[in-house]
Amino acid sequence: MLNGAASSTIGIANLPNQTHKIVSRKGATFTLMVVGESGTGKTTYINTLLTTTIKAYRDPAKRREMLARKTVSIDVIRVEFEEKGFRTQLNVVDTPGFGDYVNNRDAWQPIIDFIDGQHESYLRQEMQPERSDILDGRVHACLYFIYPSGGTLRALDIETMKRLGSRVNLIPVVAKADTLTPKDLAQFKRRVRDAIAHYEINVYTPPVESDTEGVAERNVALIDAMPYAVIGSEDDVQTPDGRVVRGRQYLWGVSEVENDEHCDFRKLRNLLIRSHMLDLVTTTEERHYEHFRSTHLDANGRIVSTVTRKDAKFKEEEDNLRRRFAEQVKAKEAMFRQWEQKLIAERDKLNKDLEHEHSYITTLTQEIKALEERLAGKK
């Protein structure tokens, strides 16, 4: 567990007063999950977002070890911020290992299990008589990092995003936006949006209406920007016009993290930790958690655990596997029996041949002996 530097400003204290109070009453915990292939820049993005390095880079040896284990793991980092006397706990959930393997079938399962597990844990605590100290690990927003291929969504992206979108506030992100030209980036974003609509992937859409002047327009702009293109960097670099900015330096110039012309980093940061943090918390509560609750309580109000369901599913799979294994063993046994019979027949034939050869040799030996005796007699 890490307690982030109190000096880091992520803007929690800038939340409107009302938001302040409600977030505070809810325990001032915000949980952000990042999902995406290794190397898409999740760690860099989180560090850039928090403007301070809170997360150690996964060292290559550990990454190799993970590859050998072929697992997706879940890392939770807790950072406590204090701004103007207001404390907020930010949980960042990383999912290293996702999408790293040749066969990524069910790669999303540990991530889905984690999200469902947090809902279940909250539900169990809520059903206890003593509920003052509920630990809330529910994921309020899930950033899905899409590799900037320039093509469109891959099958793994579609399958995973579909499952995430039905459980959590899913926010698609185009990683490493600086690797595409502005034209290619705009086209890629359009293709991703089309794929999201075509495959009916449920993504988080900020509410548009607002009484405050200019906010509705800003919200429309936020919706239009999805999927959010981001550039991550932990270095301050100098632009050709002499400004020092957070960005990535190239021979041709600088890709600026906080420049709206270059990427949507600022828009996404505002959405997450300023304008829509409260909405992300309430939609998690009212939509996703409620859906979980209504589908995981039986007629008697008892929790139908995902673990129990998994057991039933696993049992069915196990029975199928056992049946398939028994059939294969039977088939192999029959084959071995045939081979055995063939070998016995072969052995019998060889034995007969051997006997035949043996008697032939005996005959020849006798003939030689007889000839030798005859020869000896003549002498």
Ligand code: GDP
């Ligand atoms: P993770 O495995 O998803 O956590 O990825 P990392 O954050 O470790 O980044 C992998 C590599 O991509 C590192 O070399 C980063 O410096 C680089 N990287 C991260 N963000 C960006 C970006 O926005 N643009 C470019 N060009 N490279 C990036």
